[in-house]
Amino acid sequence: MKYLIIFAIAGLSFSCVSHKQEEENHSSKLSVISLREDSVTLYTEFPARIEGKVNVNIRPQVEGYIQKIFIEEGAYVKAGQPLFKIDDRQYIEQVNTAKANLNAALAALKNAQLEVDKYTLLSGNNVTSDFQLKAAQAQYETAQANVEQQRAALEAANINFGFTLIKSPVDGFIGRIPKRIGSLVSASDMQALTTLSDISEVYAYFSMSEKDFLRFNTRYEGKDLADKLLKVKDVSLKLADDSQYPYSGKIQMINGEFDTNTGAISVRAMFQNPNHLLRTGNTGRIILPYIENKAIQIPVLATLDIQDKIFVVRLNQENKAERTAITIDAKQGDYYILRAGLKAGDRIVSKDVETIKEGSIIQPE
Structure with a gap:
């Protein structure tokens, strides 16, 4: 019986060792x-479009034929630099007519003043009635109002004359010029004379989905969205050729509502553009960093x-x-x-x- 138990224990031990060896062999x-x-810096990319900080449609304010074009497409111009000249002959005539009308009104005012002075003296001597004096005073006030009216007409004529020389309102680059010398233009034209872009600073517009916006909103602390934007790290811009734009930008604005058609919200970042590398119409990708601790x-x-x-x-x-x-x-x-x-x-x-x-x-x- 003892030998049987010993053999059983030995067999059990051998079985356990074999099972262990089998597990080791199968590991x-x-x-x-x-x-x-x-702590990891995460990066999210968003497609972006570039616009100059100032994009101005240059339009005529008066009607006339283009007499001169002082600039070329793509040229860089300074504020106040002449761009277009509209035939000004009719506007010079309007200025001269307005001057003549003003001089006539001043003469009429002077004559009305003489009438008032005359009837004031006669009324004081009881030679004439107060009615005639009051009528003279009313005529004087009418003449005075006419003078103001003619002065306003002269000012308007001078303004219109000034509009015949179209100047650049800001520094920037000239866009396409669809009109040519001799073209008839007016303030009601649908097509602008050209577009002027101030690109010393540019805006990069991109869109966030609702999911991205909610994640963005929860990542930063602050009492409101404006406060949170102050804590957002500078963003970078990847250009269309996958090169890195050398200047970083700052998110300035998130739109107040989502676009119901796209389900996205518009975001604007601003970049310095001292070398004028970026132009209105460029595209790229905004790279938004976030530190996950x-x-x-x-x-x-x-x-x-x-x-x-x-x-x-x-x-x-x-x-x-x-x-x-x-x-x-x-x-x-x-x-x-x-x-x-x-x-x-x-x-x-x-x-x-x-x-x-x-x-x-x-x-x-």
């Missing part, structure tokens, strides 16, 4: 990392995509593989930024996860 040595929280990064190589879900292989306390679904906040280079599904301290296989079976034992390298 895999793989690269394993322990997740931790780090408790970010957990997951290597893309450590993930597996299955039916629109992302999985990693997590190791439990027994080093057994557990396929775990995770939610991603963003992708940054070769890493995903974790939103949910894991926590700091969890261990995951860092690569070659496709062939790992659920429950298999992993030996960390």
Whole structure:
């Protein structure tokens, strides 16, 4: 009986050792990392369009034929520089007529004053009635009003004459000039004479989806949106050729409402443009940075995509593989930024996860 028990114990021991050796033989040595929280700068890109800080449509204020064009398309002009000259002959005549009318009105006023003086003297000597004096005074007031009217007409004529020389209101670049010398233009024309862009500073307009806006709004502290904008880091601009614009910009404004057609909200950033590299109509991509102080990064190589879900292989306390679904906040280079599904301290296989079976034992390298 003793020999039987001894053989049984020996057999059990051999079985346990064999099972342990079998588990060891079926375990895999793989690269394993322990997740931790780090401070990470995240970048979000948005398509953007560029506009000069000042874009002015140059339009005629009076009707007439273009007599001179002083500038070329694409030229840089200074404020006050002549751009176009409209035939001014009819406006010179209007000024001369207004001057003559004013002189006539002044003469009539002088004559009315003489009448008032005359009837004032006669009325004082009881030679004439007060009615005649009052009539003379009324005539004087009418003449005085006419003088003011003619002065206003002369001022208007001078203004119209001044409008025949069209000058640049700001410094900037001239756009296309669709009109030519001899073209008849007027203030009612739908088409502008040209467009003038002040691009010493430019605006970059881009749109945020409702999801991006809500995330943006929760990332920054502040009593209101204006207060939060003060805490937003400077943004950068990637140009159409993927080169980096050398100057950083600042978000200045977020529109007050979402576009019901696109479901997006408009945002404006301003950039200095001292070398005039950017022009109205340029496109690019705004790069918006954000520092996440408790970010957990997951290597893309450590993930597996299955039916629109992302999985990693997590190791439990027994080093057994557990396929775990995770939610991603963003992708940054070769890493995903974790939103949910894991926590700091969890261990995951860092690569070659496709062939790992659920429950298999992993030996960390």
